[in-house]
Amino acid sequence: MTTVALIVDTFREAMARKIFWGLFGLSALMILFFLFLMRIDVVEGAVATITLFGNERTTRADVNVDELIRQVHSSIAGFLYTFGMFLAVFASAGLIPSVLEPGRIELILSKPVSRWQILLGRFAGNILVVAANITFLVVGVWLIFGWKTGVWTTAFLVTIPATIILFFSLLSIVAWAGVLWESTAVSTMIPVVVMILSPVLAQNRIAERLLSSQWSRDVWNTLYYALPKVFDTGRMTLNYVQGKPAGDWMPLWSSALFGIVILGWSLWIFEKRDF
Amino acid sequence: MEMSGELALETENLRKVFRNGWSAREVVAVDEISLKVKRGTTFGLLGPNGAGKTTFVKMVLSSCHATAGVARIFGKDSRLPEARRPIGYLPENHRFPTYFTGAGMLDFYAALSGVSAASRRTLIPELFERVGLDRQWMDVRIGKFSKGMLQRVGLAQALIHQPEMLILDEPSDGVDPVGRRQIRDVLRTLESGGVTIFLNSHLLEEVEMFCSEVAIINKGRVALQGRVADLTAGKGFRLVASRNGTRRELHVGTQAEANRAIDELRREEFEVESMQATASRLEDVFIQVVEKR
Numbered sequence A: 001m002t003t004v005a006l007i008v009d010t011f012r013e014a015m016a017r018k019i020f021w022g023l024f025g026l027s028a029l030m031i032l033f034f035l036f037l038m039r040i041d042v043v044e045g046a047v048a049t050i051t052l053f054g055n056e057r058t059t060r061a062d063v064n065v066d067e068l069i070r071q072v073h074s075s076i077a078g079f080l081y082t083f084g085m086f087l088a089v090f091a092s093a094g095l096i097p098s099v100l101e102p103g104r105i106e107l108i109l110s111k112p113v114s115r116w117q118i119l120l121g122r123f124a125g126n127i128l129v130v131a132a133n134i135t136f137l138v139v140g141v142w143l144i145f146g147w148k149t150g151v152w153t154t155a156f157l158v159t160i161p162a163t164i165i166l167f168f169s170l171l172s173i174v175a176w177a178g179v180l181w182e183s184t185a186v187s188t189m190i191p192v193v194v195m196i197l198s199p200v201l202a203q204n205r206i207a208e209r210l211l212s213s214q215w216s217r218d219v220w221n222t223l224y225y226a227l228p229k230v231f232d233t234g235r236m237t238l239n240y241v242q243g244k245p246a247g248d249w250m251p252l253w254s255s256a257l258f259g260i261v262i263l264g265w266s267l268w269i270f271e272k273r274d275f
Numbered sequence B: 001m002e003m004s005g006e007l008a009l010e011t012e013n014l015r016k017v018f019r020n021g022w023s024a025r026e027v028v029a030v031d032e033i034s035l036k037v038k039r040g041t042t043f044g045l046l047g048p049n050g051a052g053k054t055t056f057v058k059m060v061l062s063s064c065h066a067t068a069g070v071a072r073i074f075g076k077d078s079r080l081p082e083a084r085r086p087i088g089y090l091p092e093n094h095r096f097p098t099y100f101t102g103a104g105m106l107d108f109y110a111a112l113s114g115v116s117a118a119s120r121r122t123l124i125p126e127l128f129e130r131v132g133l134d135r136q137w138m139d140v141r142i143g144k145f146s147k148g149m150l151q152r153v154g155l156a157q158a159l160i161h162q163p164e165m166l167i168l169d170e171p172s173d174g175v176d177p178v179g180r181r182q183i184r185d186v187l188r189t190l191e192s193g194g195v196t197i198f199l200n201s202h203l204l205e206e207v208e209m210f211c212s213e214v215a216i217i218n219k220g221r222v223a224l225q226g227r228v229a230d231l232t233a234g235k236g237f238r239l240v241a242s243r244n245g246t247r248r249e250l251h252v253g254t255q256a257e258a259n260r261a262i263d264e265l266r267r268e269e270f271e272v273e274s275m276q277a278t279a280s281r282l283e284d285v286f287i288q289v290v291e292k293r
Helices: A001-017 A017-038 A066-090 A095-099 A105-109 A115-149 A156-182 A184-201 A204-210 A213-227 A230-241 A250-272 B053-060 B102-112 B117-130 B135-139 B147-159 B177-192 B204-210 B255-267 B280-293
Strands: A038-043 A048-052 A055-058 B007-019 B026-038 B041-048 B070-072 B089-090 B165-169 B195-202 B213-218 B221-227 B236-243 B246-252 B270-278
Touching: A001 A017, A001 A095, A001 A115, A001 B102, A017 A038, A017 A066, A017 A115, A017 B204, A038 A115, A038 A184, A038 B246, A066 A156, A066 A184, A066 A230, A066 B255, A095 A115, A095 A156, A105 A115, A115 A156, A156 A184, A156 A250, A156 B070, A156 B204, A184 A213, A184 A230, A213 B041, A230 A250, A250 B246, B007 B053, B007 B195, B026 B053, B026 B070, B026 B195, B026 B213, B026 B221, B041 B204, B053 B195, B089 B117, B089 B177, B102 B117, B102 B135, B102 B147, B117 B135, B117 B147, B135 B221, B147 B165, B147 B177, B165 B177, B165 B236, B177 B195, B204 B280, B213 B280, B221 B280, B236 B255, B246 B255, B255 B270
Parallel strands: B041 B195, B041 B213, B089 B165, B165 B195
Antiparallel strands: A038 A048, A048 A055, B007 B026, B007 B070, B213 B221, B236 B246, B236 B270
16 A cells, blocks of 8 residues: 555656656657548558648558558657657656655655655656556557558567666666755766767777777776666667567666666665665 | 553664764764653653754654664564554654645555555544644645644644654644644643653743653753653742841742741741742753753
């Protein structure tokens, strides 16, 4: 009951801060765009015309509808891994430090609730706020394109768990910075830096050739393997959605592992802290 | 020797040292405080600013970890979440999230205290009335509440799970005189129902009026502890009388004793020069204790 109360409270705060509705509105806008403003006419398995904002375009005869849908799906997935992740982190980074504010945390800690329950309840609530929106957007787009074209490729749905796992790893940084410094600004900055670094660190093979010292190569590789792999997870999922070989799933599981370790560390810090 | 079951709160050599990470400087906030609060008593914790009262309360409630010593609530180690179940707490500088409505806030804290949804539905409107808040405020966001209303709704959240012990930090802070009386009445009712009340307040008059026992802490240590009646025993009347240049001064406790003393003095042909009510108030005791240290 207490964990549910903490999760519901996180939802309530996300709604009051317009975080939930902001993300929901953006997802709804995209869904409505595909629902009403984009029309696809399919003739014998190929796209005959695409109507966008009322402008009709005849496509080449060889445009395969399945391929087009995969392209659209991968664009949405790409959006989720870039702007979507940034938005989710920016919007929700304050939800964990806010509960640690003086005058608020003492009262919660005075209740018969374990500290780990408090932090995990908040964390889970935060994940659910973002997961609900990601699921809404992906399933919404998938249903609309399936209904409009008759193509029901399920690969796109993999974007849901993959983005949630990635958000989990980034949110663990938010939680860690939150319990350490109680600052929303710092809690936002660190995961954003990790996201910005991700495509750079992903060039580790090139870096191995360019860097002169073994020490610098080791630092690069350590950072690459240790930190969440936003860029690689995105690339891997896009390949999968497009029907290409996804390759190694290491970016996804290592990001999840990073999230588990950092969340564990955050719980340990929270357990030891004085308020 | 008290049985642990008779004690609502017991601390043994509770100590808190804050360390500055950079300079390694140490500040002793609470220095081996041992207190025993019997079940059903009204206990006041007094002390000047920075004496360690809030740190002491925070250690009891485990929001701050003790450097040494132990605190027990109804015999259970206060670090265990279960030990805090019988406690209702109202912090001093509380910051209730403003997105809550009055009822929503009570519902959240009641759920954390383990109150079932069905009980919450019936208890919330009752508690609003009990603390003197109109039911129409139940659906209003608490961001719109005045300071006094926040204190009342804060008291309601402390009471919602029918605690056996209340820990109140400045409960009447910001509340108007009528509200203060209402809060006092609520607390009196709880006291008569056997609820232990632990009051941390700067308002000495309030503590004197309400508490049966007090502890005064200063510089992290218990400077004085005892029954309020005993500590303020100097209260009474001072009589000054004279006979043929001989002055005599008497101190008596009650008005009846003063009248008897006057009769005696008159029989002995003393002239009563003056009779004054004297008051050894808790404030006098507090100032003496704090200044002596």
